[in-house]
Amino acid sequence: MTNLTRTQSQTGAAARPIWVERWLQRQAMTLHFLKRNPLAVVGLVILGTILLGALLAPVIAPHDPTKVSVKEMLDPPSAAHPFGTDFLGRDLFSRILHGGRNTLAIGLAVVTLAFVVGVSVGIFSGFTGGWVDVVIMRIVDAMLSFPALVLAIAFAAALGPSLTNSMLAVALTLIPQFARLARGQALGVRSLLHVEAARSLGAGTGRLLWKHILPLCLGPLLVQASLSLGSAILQTASLGFLGLGAQPPTPEWGADVSAGAQFIRESPWVALFPGLTILLSVLAFNLIGDALVDWMNPRTRKGY
Amino acid sequence: MLEFTARRILYSIPALLLVLVIIFSLVRITPGDPAVALLGEGATEAQVKALREQLNLDLPMHEQFTRYVTGLLHGDLGTSMRTNRPILQELIQRLPATLELALFATLLALVVGIPLGILSAVYRNSWFDQAARLFSLVGVSVPAFWFAIILQIIFALLLGWLPVSGRLDPLVRPETVTGFLILDGLLTGDYDAAKDALRHILLPAAVLAAFYGATVARYLRANMLEVLSSDYIRTARGKGLAEVKVLLKHALQNAMLPVVTIIGLKFAELLGGAILTETVFSWPGMGRYMFEAIKVRDYPVIQGATLVFATIYMLSSLLVDLFYGVLDPRIRLKG
Numbered sequence: 019m020t021n022l023t024r025t026q027s028q029t030g031a032a033a034r035p036i037w038v039e040r041w042l043q044r045q046a047m048t049l050h051f052l053k054r055n056p057l058a059v060v061g062l063v064i065l066g067t068i069l070l071g072a073l074l075a076p077v078i079a080p081h082d083p084t085k086v087s088v089k090e091m092l093d094p095p096s097a098a099h100p101f102g103t104d105f106l107g108r109d110l111f112s113r114i115l116h117g118g119r120n121t122l123a124i125g126l127a128v129v130t131l132a133f134v135v136g137v138s139v140g141i142f143s144g145f146t147g148g149w150v151d152v153v154i155m156r157i158v159d160a161m162l163s164f165p166a167l168v169l170a171i172a173f174a175a176a177l178g179p180s181l182t183n184s185m186l187a188v189a190l191t192l193i194p195q196f197a198r199l200a201r202g203q204a205l206g207v208r209s210l211l212h213v214e215a216a217r218s219l220g221a222g223t224g225r226l227l228w229k230h231i232l233p234l235c236l237g238p239l240l241v242q243a244s245l246s247l248g249s250a251i252l253q254t255a256s257l258g259f260l261g262l263g264a265q266p267p268t269p270e271w272g273a274d275v276s277a278g279a280q281f282i283r284e285s286p287w288v289a290l291f292p293g294l295t296i297l298l299s300v301l302a303f304n305l306i307g308d309a310l311v312d313w314m315n316p317r318t319r320k321g322y
Numbered sequence: 323m324l325e326f327t328a329r330r331i332l333y334s335i336p337a338l339l340l341v342l343v344i345i346f347s348l349v350r351i352t353p354g355d356p357a358v359a360l361l362g363e364g365a366t367e368a369q370v371k372a373l374r375e376q377l378n379l380d381l382p383m384h385e386q387f388t389r390y391v392t393g394l395l396h397g398d399l400g401t402s403m404r405t406n407r408p409i410l411q412e413l414i415q416r417l418p419a420t421l422e423l424a425l426f427a428t429l430l431a432l433v434v435g436i437p438l439g440i441l442s443a444v445y446r447n448s449w450f451d452q453a454a455r456l457f458s459l460v461g462v463s464v465p466a467f468w469f470a471i472i473l474q475i476i477f478a479l480l481l482g483w484l485p486v487s488g489r490l491d492p493l494v495r496p497e498t499v500t501g502f503l504i505l506d507g508l509l510t511g512d513y514d515a516a517k518d519a520l521r522h523i524l525l526p527a528a529v530l531a532a533f534y535g536a537t538v539a540r541y542l543r544a545n546m547l548e549v550l551s552s553d554y555i556r557t558a559r560g561k562g563l564a565e566v567k568v569l570l571k572h573a574l575q576n577a578m579l580p581v582v583t584i585i586g587l588k589f590a591e592l593l594g595g596a597i598l599t600e601t602v603f604s605w606p607g608m609g610r611y612m613f614e615a616i617k618v619r620d621y622p623v624i625q626g627a628t629l630v631f632a633t634i635y636m637l638s639s640l641l642v643d644l645f646y647g648v649l650d651p652r653i654r655l656k657g
Binding site for chain 2: 172
C-alpha cells in the first residue's frame with residue numbers, strides 16, 4: 019500500500035510527500051462518501067447547526083435561560099421570543115440553546131463512559147476466554163435481558179433523580195452492548211498472526227490488548243458509538259421527561275417537554291420546540307451512523 | 323427439536339437468576355440507608371424500622387435474596403408501599419390494557435413496515451428509497467413522549483377527530499370477556515364500545531408503531547438487499563420467473579427470517595416504550611402504573627414491574643429462538 023502510493027506520487031507531475039498524498043486520498047474518499055450519501059450530509063448539516071448553537075449559546079441566546087418573568091408567561095412566538103416563552107415566562111429559544119449544551123454533553127459523556135468500560139470488559143473477556151469469558155458474558159446477557167429503557171428507569175429511580183444519575187443509568191444499559199460487540203471483535207482478532215508474533219516476542223497481556231488487538235477492533239465499535247450517541251440522548255431525554263433526569267431549573271430538552279406537556283391545549287409551542295430539537299439531534303446521529311454502517315459493510319457498499 | 327428446546331430453556335435459567343440478582347440489588351444500590359431513602363427525609367424512627375422489617379433489610383444479604391426468590395416462587399411480588407395492595411394482582415389487572423396496546427401497535431407496524439422495507443430494497447437508491455429511509459430514521463429517532471404530545475395536539479385538540487387520552491369513554495361499559503376491549507366489544511355485539519375503544523387506541527398505538535414499524539422496515543430493507551444479490555435469485559430470474567414471484571416468494575421468505583427475531587425482540591421493547599406512551603395518554607396499563615410508582619418512589623412496585631417487563635422480554639426471545647429453530651434446521655442442530 020505504502021509502496022503503491024509512493025510510485026503513484028512519483029509518476030505524478032510533482033513528487034509530493036507521502037503524508038500529503040495520504041491526506042489527499044483521505045479527502046477524496048470522504049468526498050466520495052458524502053457524495054454517495056446525501057442523507058449523511060443532511061445529518062452533518064443538522065449536527066453542525068446544533069453544535070454551533072450549543073457552543074455559542076452564551077453569546078447568541080437573547081435571554082437568560084432561567085430568568086423567570088411572570089408578565090411574559092406562555093407568550094406565543096414573537097420577535098422578542100422566537101420560540102415563545104414557557105409557563106414561567108422563560109425564553110424558550112434561550113433555553114433550547116443552553117439545553118443543547120447539556121444534551122450534547124450528556125450524549126458524549128454517556129457514550130464515552132459506556133464505550134471505555136464496555137470495550138475494556140469485552141476485549142478482555144474475548145481475549146482471555148475460558149471461564150472468565152463465560153461468567154462475563156452471562157452477566158452481559160442478563161443485562162441485555164431487560165428492555166433498555168426499563169433498565170435505565172429502574173437504575174435511575176434507585177440512584178435517585180438527578181442528571182448525573184440518569185446519565186449513569188443510561189451508560190449502564192449501553193455497556194453490555196459495547197461489551198458484546200468488542201468481545202466478538204476480539205475473538206476474531208486474537209488468533210491472528212501478528213498477535214501470535216507479538217506474544218512470542220514476550221509482549222504482556224496489556225500491551226497485546228492495547229497495541230495489537232484494540233486497533234483492529236475499533237472500526238465497528240466506533241460506528242456503534244455513533245449510533246449509540248443518538249439513543250443515549252433519546253434515553254436521557256426520556257428519563258428527563260419522567261422526572262428522573264435533570265432537575266429544574268436546569269434547561270434540558272426532555273424535562274422541558276415534560277414541563278410544557280400540561281399547557282399544550284393553549285400553548286403548544288412549549289412542548290413543540292424542545293422535542294423537535296431532540297428529534298433533530300438524534301436523527302442527525304442516526305443519519306451519520308447509518309451511512310457509516312452501510313459504508314463499512316462491503317456487501318451493501320457494492321452498489322456505490 | 324425436543325433437545326434443542328430443552329437446551330435453550332436450560333440456558334435461560336442462569337440468565338433469569340442473574341436478572342433476579344440485578345433487580346434485587348436495585349434497592350440496595352441506593353446511597354445510604356435504603357429505608358430512609360425510600361421514606362424521604364421526614365420519616366420517623368418507627369417508620370424506618372417498620373420498613374426495614376418489611377423489606378427484610380436487617381437480615382444478611384444472602385438470606386434476603388433467598389427470601390426474595392422464595393416469595394417470587396409463591397407468586398409474591400411484594401406489596402405496594404403506596405396502596406398496600408399486592409403488586410402481582412395490580413400488574414395482572416393492568417396487563418390486558420398494555421398487551422392490547424402492544425398487539426395493536428405491532429399490527430400497525432407490520433402493515434406499514436413490511437411493504438416499506440420491500441419497496442425500499444427493490445427501488446434501491448431511488449427517491450422512494452431515500453424518502454422511506456428518511457421516514458424510518460425519523461421513526462427511530464423521534465422521542466416517543468414528544469410524538470405522543472404532537473399527535474394529541476393535531477388529532478385530538480386541533481382536528482377533534484380522536485379522544486385525547488384514556489382507553490374508553492367513561493359512559494361506555496362493555497362486558498368483559500378477554501380484557502381486550504376492542505375484541506370484547508366485537509364478541510358481545512357491542513359495536514359502539516368496540517368503535518370507541520378503537521378510537522382511543524389509535525393514537526397511542528401509532529406512537530409505539532412509529533419506532534417499531536421503522537425498525538422492521540430498516541431490517542427488512544437490509545436483508546432484502548442481501549438476498550436479492552444472491553445467486554439463487556439470479557437463477558430464479560434467469561429461468562424467467564415473474565418478478566413479483568421472485569420478490570414475494572423467493573426473496574421475501576428468506577429476508578423475513580432475521581426480521582422475525584427483530585419483531586419478537588422489539589415487541590418486548592415495545593412494552594418498555596409503553597411506560598412513556600401510557601403516561602402521556604393516561605392509558606391504564608402496566609407502564610403507567612410503573613410511572614406512578616416512580617413519582618412517589620414506590621420501590622417494590624418499580625422492582626415488580628421491572629421483573630415483569632424483563633420476564634416478558636426473556637420469554638419472547640425464548641419463543642423467537644424456538645420458532646427460529648423450527649424454521650431453520652441449521653440453528654437447531656448447531657451445538
